[in-house]
Amino acid sequence: MLTVDSISKSFGGLTAVNNCSFTIEAHSITGLIGPNGAGKTTIFNVIAGAMKPDTGGVQFQGRNITGQPAHKLFHLGIMRTFQIPQEFFAMTVLENLMVVPAAQSGENLFYALLSPGNVTVREKEVRDRAVDVLDFLRLTHVIDELAGNLSGGQKKLLELGRAMMADPDIILLDEPGAGVNPTLLGDLAEMIERLNKERHYTFCIIEHNMDMIARLCDPVIVMVEGAVLMQGDMNTVRADPRVLDAYLGGDVHGAPN
């Protein structure tokens, strides 16, 4: 479904992604793990159009999407969330979700002013959907609160809520579990599974919570220093000494020289 082909991206002297290639199969929940600075978020930024790669390309559903702007990729079916929540700060939680859906004719000034029936109908649809999503995320009690006033964990949930509003083909989740309390984390994982099974969303998840990755993801891609180290199911990944080395800084297996 989505193929990353030999992507490289540098920032000044820092090579964040170095000739990285992998494929995400349709309807999978693919995990993307690796130590801090491995280039995971940069890869998301390149896939979702927030950054252009220096070299290499991205194919999505048979189409070359390299370097396309973020807003066009959204309409092709790619939705991403942010590691650091990027809420619409001074807007309500409800509005934060209602902004997202495509095909809102009321976003056109003339339709907004004339407000024909279909604008009102669509607006009600969007609102009902947003109310459902908030219910799902257990955020109903803060529906009219300004998003900037939410806690860190609630903001992470709101990120996911926005992705749910988009009805995309693939959702790129950047650390959805960070800062979310353990009970809710279980629900979150369950919800991702449900969205995957019932709505056939494909997921690619960056996450440091290995229990969550183990529960949800197959396959798991391990990135180290900007490139893919290995790929496989969680058991294979866990058993591979190179992965532990990467996380713990080497010299864990075998004696130091």
Next chain:
Amino acid sequence: MDSAQAYGYMLYFVSLMTMGGIYAIMCLGLNIQWGFTGLFNAGIAGFFAIGAYVTAILTTAASTSHLGGYDLPVAIGLISAMAVTAVIAWLVGLLCIRLRSDYLAIATIGIGEIFRLILKNEIWATNGARGIAKIPLPFESLNEPWNKIGFMMLVLVIVTVFYFLIERARLAPWGRLMTAIRENEYSARAAGKNVERVRIEAFVCGSVLMGLAGGLMAHYIKFIGPGATEPLTTTFLVWVMLIAGGSGNNRGAILGAFLLWAIWSFTEVLTGRLPAELAVKAAYFRIFLIGLLLQIVLQRYAGGILPERRPSLNIKA
């Protein structure tokens, strides 16, 4: 109070409402740009000047001292003022809408001044520093004070109509989209919004109102020259009005315009009554007082007198 005095006060009130209304139109325009969308337009004077000169050239009688005039009806002058401002704002938008807010402010200051200086120096078209006179006042055939009252009513009707239109658009998905871009452009992009296109749209909509206000001012004063488009009395004052009234709140924008114009005007009357040697200093003191007022308002009411309020679930769109 004798009747002549009462009549004088009445005329003063009419002028306050007319000028306040013209500023309210500019404030609503700036509210679309800054209040809704977060665009820092510091070139209000430029768009105001374009609107004023366009309608002046179109509606005055034929003259050798400037381009035209074409003796067209006032309505056509004002509509053309809006149309020309729209086109120019669109071109400016294409050039500099990608700039972040502080850089956009610098760019628009420059562009606004370029427009004003062009209008000042293209003497064949604008009569330069001597300006364009004899701009027709609508309802001129009526006797005083009815011509002035008629024009005041026209301005107030325009303010009311635009208030309802802009408020309706604000509560629609259109307004939500604008504010989403103000709040977080990355997130807006990730949600499929074409941020540049929407910003240009907001920039054009706001500038059109500034052009209209310029046109109305030209008809009201019946004269337009470079002095009438000074950034102090356009750009600076409109910003103070919006921030004091409540950025993001249309009612706040209108309230700020009338309130600040009243203060601006009262202080002018007061300083005019001071002894001559004090009056010169007082003119500068006035600007200082306006700045001080803004400080006090911002300290006490961070979001202005009527701060922005987001629609709640219970408000039907």
